[in-house]
Amino acid sequence: MELKSLNKISDYVWEIPREGEMRVPGRIFASAELVEDFDDNVVKQIKNVAALPGIQQASMTMPDAHWGYGFPIGGVAAFDPEEDGIISMGGIGFDISCGVRTMRTGMRREEIEPYLGKLVDRLFVIVPAGVGSEGKIRLNQSQIDEVLVGGAQWAVSQGYGYKEDLRYIEEGGVMGGADPAQVSDMAKKRQFREVGTLGSGNHYLEIQYVAEVYDEKIAEKLGLFKDDVVVSVHCGSRALGHQIGTDYLKTLAEASRRYNIPVHERELVCAPINSPEGRRYFSAVCAGINCALANRQVIAHLVREAFSDVIPRARISMLYDVSHNTCKVEEHPVGNKVKRLFIHRKGATRAFGPGRKEIPEEYRSTGQPVLIGGTMGTCSYILVGTESGMTQAFGSACHGAGRALSRTQAKKRWRGDALLKELGARGIIIRTHSYSGAAEEAPGAYKDVTAVVDATHNAGLAKKVVMVKPMACIKG
Amino acid sequence: MKTYETFEHLADIGVRGYGKSMEEAFENGAKAMFSVIADIDAVKLSEREEVRCEAEDLEMLFVEWLNSLLSAAHLSGELFCNFKVEITDHKLRGWARGERLDQGRHHVMTEVKAATYSMLKVGREGDIYIAQCIVDV
Numbered sequence: 001m002e003l004k005s006l007n008k009i010s011d012y013v014w015e016i017p018r019e020g021e022m023r024v025p026g027r028i029f030a031s032a033e034l035v036e037d038f039d040d041n042v043v044k045q046i047k048n049v050a051a052l053p054g055i056q057q058a059s060m061t062m063p064d065a066h067w068g069y070g071f072p073i074g075g076v077a078a079f080d081p082e083e084d085g086i087i088s089m090g091g092i093g094f095d096i097s098c099g100v101r102t103m104r105t106g107m108r109r110e111e112i113e114p115y116l117g118k119l120v121d122r123l124f125v126i127v128p129a130g131v132g133s134e135g136k137i138r139l140n141q142s143q144i145d146e147v148l149v150g151g152a153q154w155a156v157s158q159g160y161g162y163k164e165d166l167r168y169i170e171e172g173g174v175m176g177g178a179d180p181a182q183v184s185d186m187a188k189k190r191q192f193r194e195v196g197t198l199g200s201g202n203h204y205l206e207i208q209y210v211a212e213v214y215d216e217k218i219a220e221k222l223g224l225f226k227d228d229v230v231v232s233v234h235c236g237s238r239a240l241g242h243q244i245g246t247d248y249l250k251t252l253a254e255a256s257r258r259y260n261i262p263v264h265e266r267e268l269v270c271a272p273i274n275s276p277e278g279r280r281y282f283s284a285v286c287a288g289i290n291c292a293l294a295n296r297q298v299i300a301h302l303v304r305e306a307f308s309d310v311i312p313r314a315r316i317s318m319l320y321d322v323s324h325n326t327c328k329v330e331e332h333p334v335g336n337k338v339k340r341l342f343i344h345r346k347g348a349t350r351a352f353g354p355g356r357k358e359i360p361e362e363y364r365s366t367g368q369p370v371l372i373g374g375t376m377g378t379c380s381y382i383l384v385g386t387e388s389g390m391t392q393a394f395g396s397a398c399h400g401a402g403r404a405l406s407r408t409q410a411k412k413r414w415r416g417d418a419l420l421k422e423l424g425a426r427g428i429i430i431r432t433h434s435y436s437g438a439a440e441e442a443p444g445a446y447k448d449v450t451a452v453v454d455a456t457h458n459a460g461l462a463k464k465v466v467m468v469k470p471m472a473c474i475k476g
Numbered sequence: 477m478k479t480y481e482t483f484e485h486l487a488d489i490g491v492r493g494y495g496k497s498m499e500e501a502f503e504n505g506a507k508a509m510f511s512v513i514a515d516i517d518a519v520k521l522s523e524r525e526e527v528r529c530e531a532e533d534l535e536m537l538f539v540e541w542l543n544s545l546l547s548a549a550h551l552s553g554e555l556f557c558n559f560k561v562e563i564t565d566h567k568l569r570g571w572a573r574g575e576r577l578d579q580g581r582h583h584v585m586t587e588v589k590a591a592t593y594s595m596l597k598v599g600r601e602g603d604i605y606i607a608q609c610i611v612d613v
Contacts, residue, residue: 039486066486069592069612073487094589094612131513131584132553132577190550200587201613239550242589246543249593253536266593406484407613436585476587 001038012459013392015058016043021051021262027058029393029459034063034451037404041067048264049077053272054085056334056341060393062348063455064402064447069093070267073347076396078332080339081273086261087282088270089252091344092327094245096288098203098236099323099349100371101169101296102382103303106315109209109227112471115311119207120429120472122306127205127299129198129476130433137195137298144188145180147195148240151290152321155297160196165300167360168318169293170350177329178290179283187243191291194238196298200437200476202400203235204373205299208380208468218366218384218465222319230319230468232380233299234373237292244288248281273342282342285327296321319382320369324349324399330358332394343394351385351397351462359385370462372453373400376430376473377423377443381453381464388460397462401449410445411436429472438475477604480508485610490595491542492608498534501598501605502541503559506572509542509591509611510549515583516557522575523554530567535598537566538607542591545572553577586613 006028007015014035016026026046028035042065049071050059056078065074070090079085105112112119128135137158139147147154152173156163166173180188198205210228213219224230237244255271255278256263263269271278300316307314327344334341343350352359352368359368367384374380378401389395405413416435419442423430432438457464483490489512493505510516527544531537541561549556549572556574577584594610 068487069594069610094592130579131587132555132579132582134553186547186551190547200585201589243547246547246590266596403487406486407489408482408484433579434583434585436583440586 001035001040001043003032003035012455016046022047024050024055024058026050027060028065029061029455029461030063030065031451031455034455038065039067042072045070045072045075048268049075051262051264052086052088052270053261054079054083056080062396062398064398064400064452066402068346070265071344071346073402074398075346076344076348076393078341078343078394079273080341085273085342086270087273087278087327087342088268088344089245089248090268091346092285093325093346094242095236095325096241096244096285097292097323098325099292099296099321100232100234100373101300101321102230102232102319102371103300104223104317104319105229105231105307106317107229107311109229112229116429116472119306119310120431120474122310123205123303124431124474126306127198127302127474128196129474130200133197134193135196139192139195141188144191147294148180148183148287148290149178150174151293152297155294160298160301165297165318169321170323173293173297175286175289177283178286180287182280182284183244183287184247187240187247190239190243194240195295196302197238198235198299198476199238200434202441203476204376205474206232206376206470207472208232208470210466211379211469212467214464214466221363221366222369222382222465224382224466231303231316232371232373233296235295235299236325237288238295240291241288244284248284251277252281282327289323289326292323320371322349322369322371330394345396347399348396349399350395351389352395353385353387353390367463370397372398372449374449375401375443375446376441376470376475377428378449379467379469382466382468383453383457383462383464386460386463389462393461398452398456401446401452403445404447405445407440410440410442414439414442428470430475432475441475480504480511482508482512488610488613490608490610492606495605496603498605499561499563501607502538502561505538505607506542506545506559507557509588510556512586512611512613513588514555514585516555518583519555519557520575521558521573524571524573525552527570527572528568533566535596537568538598539591539593539596539609541568541570546588546590548572555582588613
């Protein structure tokens with residue numbers, strides 16, 4: 001994308017001026033280099049979102065923006081129900097509440113290393129992953145409804161993890177407002193054997209160590225020190241979330257027409273928040289979020305089991321669990337009023353600054369932990385939300401590196417087995433159910449996560465705390 | 477003649493079916509999608525499932541068809557590799573054949589979350605019918 005079509009606000013903030021049907025300007029958070037690499041479709045999608053009714057402040061993208069479905073990936077937009085605001089399928093996507101959970105192990109790098117191979121093998125057996133995998137939990141119709149209402153709380157009530165875990169999950173592990181009646185039988189049936197499965201594609205389970213500390217004080221508050229080992233899980237709402245997306249694509253297409261909403265791309269389909277269709281979709285999304293929270297809670301339990309089998313002295317405790325494909329009701333000041341807004345984050349992480357009541361007490365003075373996944377061969381980051389991120393972007397940050405090469409190109413360039421060998425030689429153990437799936441996820445197929453995180457930090461959206469590097473990774 | 481292929485998309489992947497009729501393009505489009513999930517040449521034809529769907533136009537019908545197949549395959553734990561389609565007035569009746577997915581035996585690649593409206597095109601170029609869209613993986 002050409003920089004000259006944008007108004008430069010600062011080195012890391014760019015504006016697309018209002019034109020045509022746009023109700024608000026577009027706002028891009030990224031460095032000049034990252035913006036120049038953006039696809040032109042990103043701008044088109046930012047403008048399309050800016051034309052939706054009830055949008056507040058700006059149609060925004062985070063530094064890892066790329067071409068998505070309706071919304072750009074990395075898109076953030078807030079809608080006010082009092083101003084005919086809408087809820088859009090494009091702003092949430094097919095993997096509702098996909099997110100990252102990071103847990104401390106209470107172990108240091110050198111303590112884990114002798115057991116690493118055995119630990120990864122155990123995790124690979126115990127955590128179902130890949131195409132066609134099934135979880136150990138079998139549910140029926142009424143049990144799945146309990147998952148959709150109870151989220152991670154349901155999982156804990158079934159013995160998967162501890163009550164204490166829930167405090168470190170957004171919404172305390174359960175999203176209010178979920179209505180299982182708004183989720184189709186097909187979506188529920190597809191989830192009967194899916195709870196506690198990792199999935200495939202870019203989803204992973206990684207054992208990481210703290211390689212760099214940028215802010216010792218905050219790192220200490222998060223309980224992180226150099227060379228500490230953590231476990232991170234990246235996955236979402238599995239088949240149930242995918243099916244909710246597919247089902248509501250049709251419902252919302254009809255609604256967009258009925259309510260005369262200008263939808264310039266089919267996936268942008270939406271309904272007014274205050275309409276029967278909008279309310280139904282939001283209740284289904286909340287149910288999808290609970291499904292994802294339950295899923296990650298069960299996986300966390302499996303991680304604990306694997307550790308206790310191999311290194312019984314490890315103590316797995318929650319750092320945080322944060323989603324990056326969501327629509328949530330949040331209060332934010334707009335002008336001189338505090339408004340109740342529906343914040344869409346598509347491939348963007350909530351990043352609340354210090355003081356927000358939604359953050360667990362221990363982190364309230366530092367800001368919410370923001371977990372940014374990199375690739376299996378590079379690194380990931382832990383940041384915290386900032387005051388400036390609250391005012392600039394409704395408390396939002398980037399979610400990952402973003403792809404630089406298509407899956408097809410990645411497979412042409414790398415072979416799965418050779419890639420795994422190369423990473424192995426660098427001391428990173430990879431276990432996968434699919435070599436070609438691993439090749440698609442080659443570190444070189446992604447943008448430089450460091451550039452994305454630095455832009456997020458420099459734009460003031462979130463503050464860098466630590467960088468973690470992979471020791472071992474399980475891919476679906 | 478090439479019957480199906482996948483095409484590039486930065487984050488996900490495109491699937492495209494060709495045919496001498498619209499029905500055949502839909503059948504081959506489904507093959508293209510399942511070729512993203514696994515090596516379908518190695519799948520046996522032991523099971524058969526019927527799928528019915530409808531939509532307001534042919535493009536949306538193609539997405540419906542693919543999404544119905546994803547749901548059906550997932551629910552029965554099967555991999556499909558062979559398809560038959562009948563279309564009348566934007567209503568589709570289709571059959572999918574394949575076998576139960578086995579992580580140990582089948583060469584699996586990646587799950588497909590959904591067929592999308594992105595780069596969706598159903599139409600005719602000369603004598604050849606084409607049906608394509610991006611699938612979210």
